[in-house]
Amino acid sequence: MSNIxxxxxxxxxxxxxxxxxxxEACGRMxxxxxxxxxxxLYIGEEAIAVGAISQLTKQDYVITHYRDHGHALARGMDPxxxxxxxxxxxxxxxxxxxxxxxxxxxKLNFMGGYxxxxxxxxxxxxxGLALKKQKKDGIVLCFFGDGAVNEGEFxxxxxxxxxxxxxxxxxxxxxxxxxxxxxxxSSAAADILYKFADLYGMPATRIDGMDVLTVQDSAKEAINxxxxxxxxxxxxxxxxxxxxxxxxxxxxYREDSEVKQWEDKDPILLFKEYVKENNLLTDIDISNIENxxxxxxxxxxxxxxxxxxxxxxxxxxxxxxxxx
Amino acid sequence: xxxxxxxxxLNKALRExxxxxxxxxxxxxxxxxxGGPYAVTKGLLEEYGSEKIMDTPISESxxxxxxxxxxxxxxKPIVEIMTINFSLLAMDQIVNHAAKxxxxxxxxLSVPIIIRTVTGAGGRMGATHSQSFEGWYASVPGLxxxxxxxxxxxxxxxxxxxxxxxxxxxxxxxxxxxxxxxIPDQYYETPIGLPKVLEKGNDLTLIAWxxxxxxxxxxxxxxxxxxxxxxxxxxxxxxxxxxELIFESVKKTNKxxxxxxxxxxxxxxxxxxxVIQEKCFDYLDxxxxxxxxxxxxxxxxxxxxxxxxxxxxxxxxxxxxxxxF
Numbered sequence: 121m122s123n124i125x126x127x128x129x130x131x132x133x134x135x136x137x138x139x140x141x142x143x144e145a146c147g148r149m150x151x152x153x154x155x156x157x158x159x160x161l162y163i164g165e166e167a168i169a170v171g172a173i174s175q176l177t178k179q180d181y182v183i184t185h186y187r188d189h190g191h192a193l194a195r196g197m198d199p200x201x202x203x204x205x206x207x208x209x210x211x212x213x214x215x216x217x218x219x220x221x222x223x224x225x226x227k228l229n230f231m232g233g234y235x236x237x238x239x240x241x242x243x244x245x246x247x248g249l250a251l252k253k254q255k256k257d258g259i260v261l262c263f264f265g266d267g268a269v270n271e272g273e274f275x276x277x278x279x280x281x282x283x284x285x286x287x288x289x290x291x292x293x294x295x296x297x298x299x300x301x302x303x304x305x306s307s308a309a310a311d312i313l314y315k316f317a318d319l320y321g322m323p324a325t326r327i328d329g330m331d332v333l334t335v336q337d338s339a340k341e342a343i344n345x346x347x348x349x350x351x352x353x354x355x356x357x358x359x360x361x362x363x364x365x366x367x368x369x370x371x372x373y374r375e376d377s378e379v380k381q382w383e384d385k386d387p388i389l390l391f392k393e394y395v396k397e398n399n400l401l402t403d404i405d406i407s408n409i410e411n412x413x414x415x416x417x418x419x420x421x422x423x424x425x426x427x428x429x430x431x432x433x434x435x436x437x438x439x440x441x442x443x444x
Numbered sequence: 445x446x447x448x449x450x451x452x453x454l455n456k457a458l459r460e461x462x463x464x465x466x467x468x469x470x471x472x473x474x475x476x477x478x479g480g481p482y483a484v485t486k487g488l489l490e491e492y493g494s495e496k497i498m499d500t501p502i503s504e505s506x507x508x509x510x511x512x513x514x515x516x517x518x519x520k521p522i523v524e525i526m527t528i529n530f531s532l533l534a535m536d537q538i539v540n541h542a543a544k545x546x547x548x549x550x551x552x553l554s555v556p557i558i559i560r561t562v563t564g565a566g567g568r569m570g571a572t573h574s575q576s577f578e579g580w581y582a583s584v585p586g587l588x589x590x591x592x593x594x595x596x597x598x599x600x601x602x603x604x605x606x607x608x609x610x611x612x613x614x615x616x617x618x619x620x621x622x623x624x625x626x627i628p629d630q631y632y633e634t635p636i637g638l639p640k641v642l643e644k645g646n647d648l649t650l651i652a653w654x655x656x657x658x659x660x661x662x663x664x665x666x667x668x669x670x671x672x673x674x675x676x677x678x679x680x681x682x683x684x685x686x687x688e689l690i691f692e693s694v695k696k697t698n699k700x701x702x703x704x705x706x707x708x709x710x711x712x713x714x715x716x717x718x719v720i721q722e723k724c725f726d727y728l729d730x731x732x733x734x735x736x737x738x739x740x741x742x743x744x745x746x747x748x749x750x751x752x753x754x755x756x757x758x759x760x761x762x763x764x765x766x767x768x769f
Contacts, residue, residue, distance in 0.1 A: 181517070241509070246509060253495070254518065254519075283501070438547050439585050
């Protein structure tokens with residue numbers, strides 16, 4: 121495992137805590153009726169977004185699924201705009217027209233959260249195709265879940281990426297449940313999902329997605345491979361969502377013991393232990409980070425609360441591109 | 445003036461697009477080595493090379509999505525889906541993504557793609573290869589849909605489509621590729637959304653598009669023999685539609701019949717009819733007639749197919765029933 125410096129340690133802990141506290145705040149605001157519709161929390165999976173996205177440069181694209189808050193935050197999206205979007209307010213990233221599952225930030229090459237399982241994988245191929253045609257150095261980091269692996273669009277995209285040798289990092293976040301169905305009940309290859317890549321001649325690894333440094337190292341290696349060879353790579357990160365599929369899901373299909381077992385691997389707790397053991401951060405540093413996060417969350421809630429509601433002109437706007 | 449078929453005019457349009465914009469590339473099944481299933485892309489691979497003319501696997505959702513993604517990153521892809529029947533395999537990409545990304549991102553991203561595809565019956569292709577789904581796509585906000593019936597509009601609409609920063613579904617009819625027209629030498633564009641009066645008349649308005657235009661002309665010829673002057677309106681675009689020209693015609697003739705190759709239930713023609721009845725009710729002498737394909741999957745046999753598709757006998761008897769002509 122690579123050694124990291126204090127600044128990186130601080131950054132990883134800050135980013136992971138920011139996601140955790142943002143998501144917890146979302147859950148509370150959902151219960152209060154401030155956030156409506158679907159709300160899928162990323163709690164438990166923070167190490168993946170933070171570790172993988174940390175290895176990107178500005179020119180790289182990120183595209184993801186509907187559980188997208190963590191990726192958006194890790195890519196640097198403004199928490200105020202995200203929270204206001206969840207509130208359905210005019211100050212939101214899409215002025216309330218996207219919602220939780222559809223966050224976008226073009227300036228960050230954050231190409232969006234997509235809510236049809238597997239549907240964004242072909243789009244990721246297209247981003248990679250454009251990079252190749254434009255002879256740019258960037259790569260595409262495409263997150264998807266174990267549920268998407270059973271979609272035809274996954275296999276179509278894997279084939280196209282390999283066939284055309286495109287710079288795409290297929291990032292499989294295997295949290296083991298597609299909604300309430302365990303991966304063993306949905307895939308005939310449940311134990312070896314990453315091996316699908318073999319069929320397409322694509323390098324692939326399976327890693328521990330609860331350890332941010334493992335995520336960082338494997339992403340770095342994969343991205344280097346892509347930048348060197350041009351072609352795609354797949355990573356399967358084993359992880360777990362600590363909450364239900366969405367706020368509407370009490371997750372009664374899981375045993376408490378299973379949840380407990382994974383909560384013991386909480387990526388934030390594990391990383392806190394690591395940074396203390398390795399003298400990277402002190403208790404005071406950690407408490408400072410937590411206070412910093414608290415302020416960020418308070419501010420974004422305040423921003424969302426105070427943001428005006430959109431009027432109907434917003435609903436009618438941007439259906440089509442127009443030069444005006 | 446050069447005389448070109450629709451097939452040739454589209455080939456010319458594609459060459460222009462490739463010549464004028466370095467971001468343009470074309471992708472689809474068998475468009476390169478094979479020369480295009482309907483030969484629209486014939487010769488392009490040899491001339492422009494495989495970077496610009498990309499043969500794809502039979503993977504409709506995959507390559508349509510790839511076109512969407514490439515367009516979001518600054519490219520200008522033209523995708524050919526061999527027939528509109530196969531576009532159902534890419535429906536997720538077209539309806540859930542292409543149509544919505546601009547809106548959901550509040551204008552941050554755009555999807556400037558053209559999807560060329562082939563609609564229609566009449567080729568004895570059977571139930572799964574003879575459908576006319578352009579009306580489905582036309583009903584989706586965020587998509588533009590055009591469907592030319594002649595070589596002049598095919599070229600003109602394509603030139604407009606290539607300048608669009610929106611997803612355009614460019615619908616060609618399998619039975620019309622050989623239709624020939626004199627193409628003006630001077631550059632022109634056909635605006636998306638503007639219907640065209642093909643024949644002027646005062647007694648009856650016939651509205652049609654794409655593969656139903658030849659039938660509209662046949663009906664008009666027959667009615668002319670009875671001194672009934674028909675006004676034929678070619679919609680050319682299904683979304684958007686500037687209805688003003690249609691309303692003007694209805695206010696003049698007071699009688700409307702719509703020819704639509706789709707089935708009766710939920711047809712795009714019914715939608716046009718409902719708009720006319722609501723906006724021009726006081727001007728109508730009778731109900732707006734809509735003539736569709738019969739509500740059955742398309743049979744293979746020529747004997748049966750010709751009777752399932754709207755045809756001259758059904759059109760004339762419907763007009764007689766409604767207006768006594």
